[in-house]
Amino acid sequence: MADTDASIGYGITFEMADILTPTVFTYLSEIFDVTPPSDETAQVDATHMQSPNRTREFIDGLTDPGEASFEMNYVPGSASDKALIAAKGKRKWCRITFPNGVQTLFTGSRQTYEKAAPTDDKMTATVTFKVSGDPVHTDPTAPRNISVPVISGTAKVGAPLVVDPGIWAGSMRLEYQWKAAGADIVGATGLSYVPVTGDIGETITCEVTAQNDDFETTVASAATAAVVA
Numbered sequence: 079m080a081d082t083d084a085s086i087g088y089g090i091t092f093e094m095a096d097i098l099t100p101t102v103f104t105y106l107s108e109i110f111d112v113t114p115p116s117d118e119t120a121q122v123d124a125t126h127m128q129s130p131n132r133t134r135e136f137i138d139g140l141t142d143p144g145e146a147s148f149e150m151n152y153v154p155g156s157a158s159d160k161a162l163i164a165a166k167g168k169r170k171w172c173r174i175t176f177p178n179g180v181q182t183l184f185t186g187s188r189q190t191y192e193k194a195a196p197t198d199d200k201m202t203a204t205v206t207f208k209v210s211g212d213p214v215h216t217d218p219t220a221p222r223n224i225s226v227p228v229i230s231g232t233a234k235v236g237a238p239l240v241v242d243p244g245i246w247a248g249s250m251r252l253e254y255q256w257k258a259a260g261a262d263i264v265g266a267t268g269l270s271y272v273p274v275t276g277d278i279g280e281t282i283t284c285e286v287t288a289q290n291d292d293f294e295t296t297v298a299s300a301a302t303a304a305v306v307a
Contacts, residue, residue, distance in 0.1 A: 085177065085178070085250075087112060087176075087177075088177070089176075089177035089246075089249060089250065090109075090112050090174065090175065090176055090177065091105065091109075091173075091174070091175045091224065091245075091247040091248075092105075092106050092109050092112060092148055092172070092173070092174055093105050093106065093172070093173045093175075093247075094106065094161070094165065094170040094171065094172045094173070094186075095170065095171045095172075095173075096168070096170065096171070097168075097169050097170070097171055097185070100171045103173060104157075104158075104161045105158075105224050105225075105245065106148075106150065106158045106161065106162070106205075107150075107153075107156070107157070107158050107245075108150050108151035108153065108158065109148045109149065109150045109205075110148070110149050110150065110151075111148060111149040112146075112147075112148040112174065113145075113146060113147045113148065114146055114174055114182050115143055115144050115145065115146045115182065115184055115209045115213045116144045116145075117141050117142060117143050117144050117213075118141065118142050118144060119138050119139065119140070119141040119142075120138075120139035120140055120141070120142070121136040121137075121138065121139060122136060122137050122138070122139040123135075123136060124136060124137045141212075143184070143209035143210065143211065143212060143213060144209055145189065145206050145207060145208055145209060146172065146174070146184065146186060146206070146207045146209055147204065147205060147206040147207070148204075148205055149202055149203070149204055149205075150202065150203050150205060151200060151201070151202060151203075152193050152194070152195070152201040152202050152203040153201075154201075162188065162191050162203075162205060163191070165188040166188060166191075167187075168187070168188070169185055169186070169187050169210065170185070170186055170187070170188065170207070171183065171184075171185060172184050172185070172186045172207060175219075175222070175247040175248045176248070177248065177249060177250045177290065178218055178248070178250060178290045178291055178292075179218035179219040179220065179221065179248035179290045179291075179292060179293060180215065180216060180217065180218050180219075180248075181214075181215070181216040181219060181248070182213050182214070182215055182216075183213065183214040183216070184207075184209050184210075184211070184213035184214065185209070185210045185211055186207030186208060186209050186210060187207065187208050187210065188205070188206075188207055189206040189207060189208045190204065190205065190206040191203060191204075191205055192204045192205075218248075218290060218291065218292045218293065219248055219293070220248065220290075220292075220293035220294070220295050221246050221247065221248045221249040221288035221289065221290060221293060221294065221295040222246065222247045222248055222295070223244060223245075223246055223288070223295065223297045224244070224245040224246065224247055225244040225245040226244050226297055226299065226300075227241050227242060227243050227244045227284060227286045227297060227298070227299040228241070228242045228244065228299055228300070229241050229242075229282065229283070229284055229299050229300070229302055230242065231302075233273060233281070233282055233302040233303045233304065233305045233306065234273065234305065234306050234307070235273050235274060235275055235277070235278065235305065235306070235307050236272060236273070237272070237273065238270050238271070238272045239256075239270060239271050239272070239273065239282060239284075239302065240269060240270045241254065241256075241269055241270070241284040241286070241299060243269075243286045244286065244297070246288045246295075248288075248290055248293075249288035249289065249290060249295075250289060250290045250291065251288075251289050252286055252287065252288055252289070253267065253286070253287040253289065254266075254267050254268060254269060254284055254285070254286055254287075255267055255284070255285045255287070256271040256282065256283070256284050256285075257282070257283045257284070257285065257298075258276075258277050258280040258281075258282055258305075259280040259281060260283070271284070273305045275307070277305040278304075278305050278306065278307055279304050279305065280304060280305055281301035281302055281303065281304055281305075282301065282302045282305065283298050283299050283300070283301045283302070284298070284299045285297070285298045285299075286298075286299070
């Protein structure tokens, strides 16, 4: 019996762009529980006097492309908050990217931006877009880097360096390779690296490779300062 191809939704990204600049997307952060567009086709009663066996007949009518929505952690004044406020009354080109690289693109208008600030729980918001026209569904695409990897820590022998892998769209897994002066450090393939004496005077970088079942994309962090003793 074959293994299932099911997967969880973790890693989905939602972006939106102005209609006039459809390739310049704004990434919306801290989202969860995404509901992609779901269409519904009306059924038109086409029954007539000779309908077979006195049974009603129906034909397909117009299709309503429905809505797309998501929940998010509400951060007042954040870039995402400002972008959603500015989207009021404007049609947007929206892009949902699934972890396997498949994309759903559609034109939508921000319908609701409902915020909640409870006394003893996190602040959240519910965002809904009314879809206009037929969404586009792509084949798997290569992972896209939305924010680059960043190394934190002090470049000093014995002091750990840690990489934040950045934000990726269309990625199911990440791999890491630390480098000294551009050369691979053998065995250094985790989220952190502790410089050794042989690294003194060299700068350290980390390459992050994002993968899905069909493609991979590699992006390197900026280099640290030269390692000191």
